[in-house]
Amino acid sequence: MRRIRVGTTQLESVPEPKYWHLKTVIGEALDSDFSVGEILPNERDLAARFGVARATLRQALEQLELEGRLQRRRGVGTTVAPPRMGVEVSTTQQAWPGSAQDAWQSFDCAKAVPPAAVARLLGTVAEEETYTLRRLRVTHGQPVAAEQLYVPAASVPELSAIDAPPGTARARAVLRELQRLELEGQDRAVELGSARADDAKELDRLPGAPVLLVTTRYFSGGRTAAVTVATYRADTCRLTFGASGDVEISHHDQETRRAS
Amino acid sequence: MRRIRVGTTQLESVPEPKYWHLKTVIGEALDSDFSVGEILPNERDLAARFGVARATLRQALEQLELEGRLQRRRGVGTTVAPPRMGVEVSTTQQAWPGSAQDAWQSFDCAKAVPPAAVARLLGTVAEEETYTLRRLRVTHGQPVAAEQLYVPAASVPELSAIDAPPGTARARAVLRELQRLELEGQDRAVELGSARADDAKELDRLPGAPVLLVTTRYFSGGRTAAVTVATYRADTCRLTFGASGDVEISHHDQETRRAS
DNA sequence: GAGTGGTCTAGACCACTTA
DNA sequence: AAGTGGTCTAGACCACTCC
DSSP, X not given: OEEEEETTEEEEXXXXXXXXXXXXXXXXHHHHHOOTTOBOOOHHHHXXXXXXXXXXXXXXXXXXXXXXSEEEETTTEEEEOOOOEEEXXXXXXXXXXXXXXXXXXXXXXXXXXXXXXXXXXXXXXXXXXXEXXXXXXXXXXXXXXXXXXXXXXXXXXXXOTTSSOTTHHHHHHHHHHHHTSOOOEEEEEEEEEXXXXXXXXXXXXXXXXXXEXXXXXXXXXXXXXXXXXXXXXXXTEEEEEXXXXXXXXXXXXXXXXXXX | OEEEEETTEEEEXXXXXXXXXXXXXXXXXXXXXXXXXXXXXXHHHHHHHHTSOXXXXXXXXXXXXXXXXXXXXXXXXXXXXXXXXXXXXXXXXXXXXXXSOOSEEXXXXXXXXXXXXXXXXXXXXXXXXXXXXXXXXXXXXXXXXXXXXEEEGGGSTTOOTTSSOTTHHHHHHHHHHHHTXXXXXXXXXXXXXEOOHHHHHHTTSOTTOEEEEEXXXXXXXXXXXXXXXXXXXXXXXXXXXXXXXXXXXXXXXXXXXXXX
């Protein structure tokens, strides 16, 4: 976009996009001139101040929000976000969901046909209904993840569908039955996704917000006995595997000064 | 945006954004009418076909790309992306970087002052120089991750700076010294980030592209002996922790059909 | 040079929160 | 009612790839 000239000789072309440059400038300002929770000037003011269109300014803010440095709320404003919180995901010794106090609160259970992708993981035949629990993970008073737990009826044979009506009671019953099985192993995958409408609502985000999808398989009796798909807010969470949850990490400045 | 009316009574307001609806429609079309690698019509055509502005159409495509369903390349076009590849990140038994064939190829090593965030993890004093290796991870012929490895000089006391000049030779020397230490434990964190310019270039993406940052700490002698920050392409990678790397997972359809 | 996706503009209106 | 961020438009030009 800008071209640097010395005399009349064009030395270097700098096609660095405006929004990228803006992001850098604002990012540095956040480090030096703002503190956590502070509100920024509104987008129209900022755009005018930097002499760019609002759409361009927004592109920069979007990136900063993606990196967890800003928080924007419609009707309210843009604030400086606190550092991402470390959310433990590993649990060194493997355990069924619902064991002990694992920071999740169940609040619904129905029988439903799982998405094709989940059915494939479970190894169930298409259209087969499974228990489908819904749980929410709350940390420091903030909802950080919504989870869908899929348990084929075959995994909990002693649970009759008549035991409890759909709802929290049945959710507890399913989790209780799972504890009785021997957990032979588990498996995790993390990928980027965008929030479905229902997850977004529970996580207090807009639909389509970037999220980290954590898919876990639980093995028992030589089969996949259960599968969970957890949707973590990507803006506020850093998933930790091990004991690093208590350490402050911030990737705000990634540049490295070279020496030799 | 659209309002559904029966007679003159407004029954339900559907403020679902256009781009969100578009994303759904195109997503379904991808499942039924397109196969992996196929090229879509260009953005101007698509926008006209759906009767929206190009910016709106792009918002939908951006989301689909974020979810790993599309691949867009400037000057070329938009193609249907293959399912994300599972990339093993855990290594069940812990090991130093560079041990055995771990799919990483080192190609540089310099001494430099690490970013403040990394220095904090290492527990080094500010401005202290550390060995700074750069590695690339290639899977199926595709670069999937770029990594920065930080090793304080104190961790490899037997390595004299004069041993080897900066470059691949010194990189090998540092890794070799690390193997001689006893690894007492390691630690991982995963979070969302955007690609720095240098990483983006090596990963064949534009700067700012969404990436998964994997930060690993290696413990030895009661200290943090090394830290790595790996930048994985979020569009093409699914990080796996365990043995699930070989299984096909696709989160294209997440909807669940309810029953009871 | 033609065609693609990437950037940018200057407006408009909408949905939401707060006072 | 005022002010915020979210959505959308209709254009323009740029950087890149490929023929």
